[in-house]
Amino acid sequence: QSALTQPASVSGSPGQSITISCTGTSSDVGGYNFVSWYQQHPGKAPKLMIYDVSNRPSGVSNRFSGSKSGNTASLTISGLQAEDEADYYCSSFTSSSTYVIFGGGTKLTVL
Amino acid sequence: EVQLVQSGAEVKKPGESLKISCKGSGYSFTTYWIAWVRQMPGKGLEWMGIIYPGDSDSRYNPSFQGQVSISADKSINTAYLQWSSLKASDTAVYYCSRLRSIPTRPDYDYWGQGTLVTVSS
Numbered sequence: 509q510s511a512l513t514q515p516a517s518v519s520g521s522p523g524q525s526i527t528i529s530c531t532g533t534s535s536d537v538g539g540y541n542f543v544s545w546y547q548q549h550p551g552k553a554p555k556l557m558i559y560d561v562s563n564r565p566s567g568v569s570n571r572f573s574g575s576k577s578g579n580t581a582s583l584t585i586s587g588l589q590a591e592d593e594a595d596y597y598c599s600s601f602t603s604s605s606t607y608v609i610f611g612g613g614t615k616l617t618v619l
Numbered sequence: 620e621v622q623l624v625q626s627g628a629e630v631k632k633p634g635e636s637l638k639i640s641c642k643g644s645g646y647s648f649t650t651y652w653i654a655w656v657r658q659m660p661g662k663g664l665e666w667m668g669i670i671y672p673g674d675s676d677s678r679y680n681p682s683f684q685g686q687v688s689i690s691a692d693k694s695i696n697t698a699y700l701q702w703s704s705l706k707a708s709d710t711a712v713y714y715c716s717r718l719r720s721i722p723t724r725p726d727y728d729y730w731g732q733g734t735l736v737t738v739s740s
Contacts, residue, residue, distance in 0.1 A: 559726035599725040606680045608666040608725040
């Protein structure tokens, strides 16, 4: 099963908002509200930022928000800060036998 | 405090066997699924499989089925990822992570620090 499709890179200036897309199919993103987003800084473990499309775990800034339309999920980061510079991965349940599929990752650069 | 602590980096030769570990603490280890995730050098995350330490029920990504074995010893709150014959292409960082809910929901709330496995002749 192919990975979910994310842009390779996005960038924004401090204070701006950016959106990262994550496109799948009706067998994964489009078929279930089980989409999560992870932040990964270089050399560190991933961190859960959003689960079930739009829910934030305790302790995650409300500058991070998630949404979904059809087969595409999105992560929006508002009020960009330098520490937001990282790789971001989406993931979804899939009705194929793999259970969970990840996106290819998006590198966010804060200019 | 919930923690997942993984075993240290390994350097192995092709054909050798290996078992890496992930020890959980600060929560009821037997009541949360543990997943293993691979990250090859400079690449993205790949879901390998999960195990429920309470009864050792496990599920695998077909891409990894037969290539690795996932197990757990609930008496010592530890999950394992094992290879019987390593290949150079197994070189990667391997993460364990705790699933906060059920296998159909990809919400992994705690992660180990990662174990770097290097396979080289």
